[in-house]
Amino acid sequence: MKVRGRVPLGPVWAVAKKDLLLEVRNREIVISLLVFSGLIFIIFNFAIELTSANRDTVGPGVLWVAVAFASVLGLNRSFIIEKDGNALDGLLLTPVGRDTILIGKTVGNFIFMAAALVILFPVFTALFDVNVLKIEVFVIALLTILGLATVGTMFAALSVNTRAREIMLPVLFLPIAVPILISAVEGTARVTEGGGWGDALQWIEILAAFDVIFIVAALLTFQFLLED
Amino acid sequence: MPRTMITPRLLASEDQTLTAPSISNQVAGEGPEASPEMPKMAITVRGLAKSYGFNGVLSGLDMDVSAGEVFTIFGPNGSGKTTLLRVLATLTRPDSGRVVINGFDFTREAALVRSTIGVVMHSSLLYGDLTGRENLRFYGRMFNLAEIENRINEVAERMNVAHRLDDKVRDLSHGLEKRVSFARALLHRPKLLLLDEPETGLDQNTLAIFEGLLADYRKVGGSVVMTTHSLERGLALADRVAILGGGKFVFVDSSDNIEPGELPGIFGRLTGERQ
Numbered sequence: 218m219k220v221r222g223r224v225p226l227g228p229v230w231a232v233a234k235k236d237l238l239l240e241v242r243n244r245e246i247v248i249s250l251l252v253f254s255g256l257i258f259i260i261f262n263f264a265i266e267l268t269s270a271n272r273d274t275v276g277p278g279v280l281w282v283a284v285a286f287a288s289v290l291g292l293n294r295s296f297i298i299e300k301d302g303n304a305l306d307g308l309l310l311t312p313v314g315r316d317t318i319l320i321g322k323t324v325g326n327f328i329f330m331a332a333a334l335v336i337l338f339p340v341f342t343a344l345f346d347v348n349v350l351k352i353e354v355f356v357i358a359l360l361t362i363l364g365l366a367t368v369g370t371m372f373a374a375l376s377v378n379t380r381a382r383e384i385m386l387p388v389l390f391l392p393i394a395v396p397i398l399i400s401a402v403e404g405t406a407r408v409t410e411g412g413g414w415g416d417a418l419q420w421i422e423i424l425a426a427f428d429v430i431f432i433v434a435a436l437l438t439f440q441f442l443l444e445d
Numbered sequence: 446m447p448r449t450m451i452t453p454r455l456l457a458s459e460d461q462t463l464t465a466p467s468i469s470n471q472v473a474g475e476g477p478e479a480s481p482e483m484p485k486m487a488i489t490v491r492g493l494a495k496s497y498g499f500n501g502v503l504s505g506l507d508m509d510v511s512a513g514e515v516f517t518i519f520g521p522n523g524s525g526k527t528t529l530l531r532v533l534a535t536l537t538r539p540d541s542g543r544v545v546i547n548g549f550d551f552t553r554e555a556a557l558v559r560s561t562i563g564v565v566m567h568s569s570l571l572y573g574d575l576t577g578r579e580n581l582r583f584y585g586r587m588f589n590l591a592e593i594e595n596r597i598n599e600v601a602e603r604m605n606v607a608h609r610l611d612d613k614v615r616d617l618s619h620g621l622e623k624r625v626s627f628a629r630a631l632l633h634r635p636k637l638l639l640l641d642e643p644e645t646g647l648d649q650n651t652l653a654i655f656e657g658l659l660a661d662y663r664k665v666g667g668s669v670v671m672t673t674h675s676l677e678r679g680l681a682l683a684d685r686v687a688i689l690g691g692g693k694f695v696f697v698d699s700s701d702n703i704e705p706g707e708l709p710g711i712f713g714r715l716t717g718e719r720q
Contacts, residue, residue, distance in 0.1 A: 231586035235572070242574050298572070302614070306536055307570030307629070311587035312560035444538050
């Protein structure tokens with residue numbers, strides 16, 4: 218048995234793989250992400266009068282609002298499974314750093330969100346007639362869900378031990394996620410309005426910067442969030 | 446008057462220098478690998494205090510457990526037994542105090558402490574929607590064990606749960622789930638077992654497995670700290686027993702010095718509760 222100072226990849230992948238296995242068995246997180254996002258798409262599709270003039274500008278806002286709100290459900294669930302049977306204590310009893318657990322859980326949540334987006338993007342394109350199936354939007358999407366998964370996992374860990382965890386997570390998570398969401402909406406709008414890499418690059422850089430800030434902040438604070 | 450309050454030897458090793466044991470893959474058996482580097486003390490605790498809000502649970506507790514010793518803790522509900530075990534398991538941060546476990550400092554070397562302890566709590570600490578084997582495989586990876594599948598089979602055989610290891614934990618009875626929980630705690634061959642009321646709700650068969658396990662574990666130099674409400678069973682299994690009250694041990698003595706019928710009286714006098 219080896220105990221190392223740096224973050225070991227084996228346990229990181231073990232945590233993520235365990236979450237994926239639980240999700241394959243239960244299908245709770247991805248299904249709830251899809252159903253909730255799909256519902257928001259349908260409501261907005263009826264509520265907003267989209268014209269050729271505003272479609273490419275308004276559409277990205279609808280897309281990322283749906284993803285942000287739906288992700289709250291999935292993030293909450295990802296830590297509730299740890300409370301079942303007090304498995305979180307079992308996880309904390311393993312000789313890995315808390316950062317290893319955070320990264321493993323974040324990787325799992327990132328994969329769940331990415332899996333949901335693979336289905337949501339074509340659905341959104343079909344419903345709103347706004348083409349988001351472009352490489353620039355994929356890059357924006359990956360950076361966005363990386364940030365959402367990092368911040369969301371951190372706050373899900375914090376809120377899971379509170380009595381009002383279903384309320385606590387969105388209250389903590391969504392305000393902090395605003396810079397990521399604004400960058401995602403703006404970057405996606407630049408692309409759907411006909412722009413290319415050059416138009417989206419500024420927002421991609423801002424997204425990447427926020428991702429780095431959130432990842433560092435999460436690694437520095439996560440160990441304190443899980444203490445009794 | 447109770448015969449023993451805090452025994453002098455409880456404090457005797459306060460300044461003892463503890464040598465860190467080597468953390469290495471171990472080959473066979475349920476207990477830890479016997480090693481000349483193994484520290485003489487499994488646990489040294491000084492001045493441990495923990496409170497939740499204004500409710501002081503532990504207040505200046507001292508404790509020593511030697512390597513190879515089975516130490517049983519009794520105490521009424523709310524006396525802090527579970528809190529003490531959670532602190533020793535690095536799950537709860539104390540307000541103050543010094544804790545050294547298997548030669549590792551509790552605060553500076555928490556990961557190393559965790560690599561040398563096995564913990565069984567009230568809850569199984571298992572994922573209900575995974576099978577017993579999947580749970581053990583996951584924990585094996587977290588402990589970076591070599592030959593995980595062989596080790597899983599070994600501990601499952603030892604706990605007599607191999608025949609149900611591919612069932613989801615959620616579908617197992619309480620006793621079988623507890624056996625898998627023991628298998629999880631033993632998987633990485635810990636030097637110290639921390640058991641919180643391990644016998645609760647177990648049938649005679651599982652109790653026999655548990656008692657056999659403890660006997661084997663002690664033979665190979667493993668240490669055990671166990672809490673229980675069963676005075677008779679706790680005394681029978683222990684080398685030393687302690688009673689926790691008012692946030693400290695109010696009684697510590699060798700089990701050889703205590704007659705089985707004597708303990709309920711001592712417990713009642715010191716805690717004001719009938720057992």
